[in-house]
Amino acid sequence: MTDSLGWVTDVYxxxxxEEKGLNSPTFATSPLVYExxxxxxxxxxxxxxxxxLSSREVATGADFHIxxxxxxxxxxxxxxxxxxxxxxxxxxxxxxxSAYYHGGxxxxxxxxxxxxxxxxxxxxxxxxxxxxxxxxTDVYESSYARAxxxxxxxxxxxxxxxxxxxxxxxxxxxxxxxxxNVSxxxxxxxxxxxxxIYCNVGDADGVKxxxxxxGDPGYVEDPxxxxxxxxxxxxxxxxxxxxxxxxxxxxxxxxxxxHALAVLDKAGHETFVYSSAYxxxxxxxxxxxxxxxxxxxxxxxxxxxxYAATKGNGQAYAKGNEDGLTxxxxxxxxxxxxxLVDGNEASAENYTATKGSTIIELKPAYxxxxxxxxxxxxxxxxxxxATDASFTVEGKAQGEQAGGKxxxxxxxxxxSDPATPEKDADEASTKRSGHTITDEPKLAVTGDSAWMASxxxxxxxxxxxxxxxxxxxKQHRHEQ
Numbered sequence: 001m002t003d004s005l006g007w008v009t010d011v012y013x014x015x016x017x018e019e020k021g022l023n024s025p026t027f028a029t030s031p032l033v034y035e036x037x038x039x040x041x042x043x044x045x046x047x048x049x050x051x052x053l054s055s056r057e058v059a060t061g062a063d064f065h066i067x068x069x070x071x072x073x074x075x076x077x078x079x080x081x082x083x084x085x086x087x088x089x090x091x092x093x094x095x096x097x098s099a100y101y102h103g104g105x106x107x108x109x110x111x112x113x114x115x116x117x118x119x120x121x122x123x124x125x126x127x128x129x130x131x132x133x134x135x136x137t138d139v140y141e142s143s144y145a146r147a148x149x150x151x152x153x154x155x156x157x158x159x160x161x162x163x164x165x166x167x168x169x170x171x172x173x174x175x176x177x178x179x180x181n182v183s184x185x186x187x188x189x190x191x192x193x194x195x196x197i198y199c200n201v202g203d204a205d206g207v208k209x210x211x212x213x214x215g216d217p218g219y220v221e222d223p224x225x226x227x228x229x230x231x232x233x234x235x236x237x238x239x240x241x242x243x244x245x246x247x248x249x250x251x252x253x254x255x256x257x258x259h260a261l262a263v264l265d266k267a268g269h270e271t272f273v274y275s276s277a278y279x280x281x282x283x284x285x286x287x288x289x290x291x292x293x294x295x296x297x298x299x300x301x302x303x304x305x306x307y308a309a310t311k312g313n314g315q316a317y318a319k320g321n322e323d324g325l326t327x328x329x330x331x332x333x334x335x336x337x338x339x340l341v342d343g344n345e346a347s348a349e350n351y352t353a354t355k356g357s358t359i360i361e362l363k364p365a366y367x368x369x370x371x372x373x374x375x376x377x378x379x380x381x382x383x384x385x386a387t388d389a390s391f392t393v394e395g396k397a398q399g400e401q402a403g404g405k406x407x408x409x410x411x412x413x414x415x416s417d418p419a420t421p422e423k424d425a426d427e428a429s430t431k432r433s434g435h436t437i438t439d440e441p442k443l444a445v446t447g448d449s450a451w452m453a454s455x456x457x458x459x460x461x462x463x464x465x466x467x468x469x470x471x472x473x474k475q476h477r478h479e480q
Contacts, residue, residue: 060268075132206266307331
């Protein structure tokens with residue numbers, strides 16, 4: 001099983017693990033025993049016709065097309081050519097199509113490109129057809145099938161020599177590539193990460209592809225054994241001058257040295273250009289090399305996947321809340337070393353760390369001390385890597401400050417309203433009644449207050465004058 005971080009884990013049947021003494025995760029089930037028997041024959045074998053080659057001679061690096069017509073009542077899923085070195089009828093067991101560069105099949109043919117390792121004579125002896133039900137059938141050219149006693153489906157051509165061709169070109173690259181300024185983007189690459197190998201590659205015939213040859217650091221070739229060529233998925237960006245390699249799973253973990261770069265030019269020549277350190281170490285002379293000061297300059301480690309924040313990223317905390325914030329990181333607790341908040345190490349009293357994988361809880365008392373806004377919490381691991389998660393601290397509601405006090409003037413704080421005996425008496429009275437002066441609503445002080453006072457005085461004067469007029473007649477009658 002491969003998880004989203006790239007860890008590959010083998011989980012065994014419990015009985016098998018116990019029998020083999022395997023210390024690994026297990027599952028329990030009934031015995032997983034089954035038998036593979038010969039299935040039914042393909043009741044609808046394919047038919048092949050109209051097989052032809054685009055030419056009888058092809059230069060290395062050039063496109064080569066094999067045309068065919070294939071039919072199958074169950075549908076056609078794929079078609080691959082079966083090629084043989086040499087033009088003889090004898091089956092030497094070397095008829096394989098996987099040894100050739102190919103661009104994939106279309107509805108009517110197959111494209112091939114040959115490098116300088118394929119210079120020589122070749123013969124198309126058959127086609128391998130897979131139908132939509134999964135039946136794979138090798139359909140051979142009839143004269144070849146008769147000569148080798150092969151029974152089954154065949155196809156015919158007017159002249160078998162029409163399926164013979166020759167790959168031409170010089171086995172010696174007259175314009176060998178040059179490689180310089182080789183460097184790597186990092187000395188440590190986590191599983192799931194990308195490594196860039198920067199290089200300047202030139203070739204008078206044009207550069208078609210560049211791929212790295214990786215191996216164990218310090219490796220010395222043993223003439224009595226064959227060292228497997230390490231192949232990884234990579235892409236070459238000629239415009240930007242780098243090779244990009246991906247390490248998708250934990251099976252890629254380990255230390256690697258770039259032993260060489262394999263350069264394929266547009267004429268079909270493939271040349272290994274070795275690092276000067278590797279060539280010197282292995283006594284290689286007369287080979288193309290690129291200069292490195294030390295083998296360490298092109299050595300790197302593929303390390304464990306970076307741990308991730310699997311829970312809690314992006315959450316928010318409101319000051320004064322009774323609950324803190326909880327984050328879960330995929331790294332194991334025994335690999336956790338310390339916690340940073342905004343790049344500063346957090347004291348152990350401000351958080352808790354528990355197993356599962358690593359669960360971090362920031363305490364509310366600590367969160368209350370942080371400024372409102374965005375923050376970053378970082379878990380640091382023993383291998384030197386770190387995992388970030390973000391969170392936001394929200395301030396109090398409008399009118400509040402840190403500490404829970406309302407944003408209004410405290411008694412006696414208003415410098416424009418000096419204390420007076422009358423005011424002190426009022427404050428004493430309100431305090432005895434259980435209220436504070438700040439409990440009374442305040443009117444906003446504006447430039448219109450004097451005008452409002454003048455209107456009130458005018459209205460009061462008018463009322464007094466009206467009352468005097470009503471009393472005046474009664475007074476006159478009394479005097480009479």
